[in-house]
Amino acid sequence: MIEHKILFTGTVGAGKTTAIQSVSEIPVVCTDVLNSDPSLGKEMTTVALDYGEVSLARTERLRLYGTPGQERFSFMWKVLAQGALGLVILIDHTQPEPLADLETYLKYFRELIQSTACVVVISKMDESRLPAIKDFTELMQKHHMVYPVVAADVRKREQVLWILDLLLVQMEARL
Numbered sequence: 001m002i003e004h005k006i007l008f009t010g011t012v013g014a015g016k017t018t019a020i021q022s023v024s025e026i027p028v029v030c031t032d033v034l035n036s037d038p039s040l041g042k043e044m045t046t047v048a049l050d051y052g053e054v055s056l057a058r059t060e061r062l063r064l065y066g067t068p069g070q071e072r073f074s075f076m077w078k079v080l081a082q083g084a085l086g087l088v089i090l091i092d093h094t095q096p097e098p099l100a101d102l103e104t105y106l107k108y109f110r111e112l113i114q115s116t117a118c119v120v121v122i123s124k125m126d127e128s129r130l131p132a133i134k135d136f137t138e139l140m141q142k143h144h145m146v147y148p149v150v151a152a153d154v155r156k157r158e159q160v161l162w163i164l165d166l167l168l169v170q171m172e173a174r175l
């Protein structure tokens with residue numbers, strides 16, 4: 001059995017925990033607690049990590065880790081990034097500055113992105129329309145990063161599997 005570690009990161013409420021819960025075949029290890037910050041606009045928030053697993057073929061299993069979104073827990077980001085072979089950056093499109101948010105994650109994970117595979121996922125585009133996907137792609141180009149940028153609803157298992165597929169294609173191309 002070949003195992004790959006995949007890391008889900010990105011903004012608070014973008015759907016990291018949801019994405020892992022959508023596809024995991026084991027009960028997700030979840031460290032969500034009641035959120036005490038009303039500005040986050042949701043009941044629960046991750047304080048340490050999420051962990052789930054999904055097997056894609058009989059020979060391949062993905063170990064899925066999710067980071068906390070809140071910056072005060074960012075000490076966990078580097079810890080969780082160790083050994084990751086692919087990175088999913090989730091950006092909540094309903095937040096005031098989604099482009100600036102993406103830039104924050106591109107900068108923080110620059111080394112990991114350049115040495116592994118990456119997919120940028122814009123979530124909640126059903127709720128707000130601008131900026132467009134093209135604007136996120138242009139930002140990536142400005143940073144000389146050529147990776148897929150997609151809009152997805154991570155509450156849907158098939159869409160998370162599609163995101164993982166976009167990562168695996170890159171990982172296979174590197175082998």
Ligand SMILES: Nc1nc2c(ncn2[C@@H]2O[C@H](COP(=O)(O)OP(=O)(O)OP(=O)(O)O)[C@@H](O)[C@H]2O)c(=O)[nH]1
Pocket residue numbers: 010011012013014015016017018019042044045046047067068069070123124125126127152153154155
């Ligand atoms: N409308 C809409 N809601 C979504 C979409 N994707 C996820 N959600 C909702 O957004 C919320 C995401 O919450 P979490 O999965 O806890 O987000 P998180 O990224 O783990 O957040 P932190 O752990 O606090 O950083 C959930 O209530 C989802 O149901 C989407 O595409 N559209």
Ligand SMILES: [Mg+2]
Pocket residue numbers: 016017018045046050066067068069
């Ligand atoms: Mg979470």
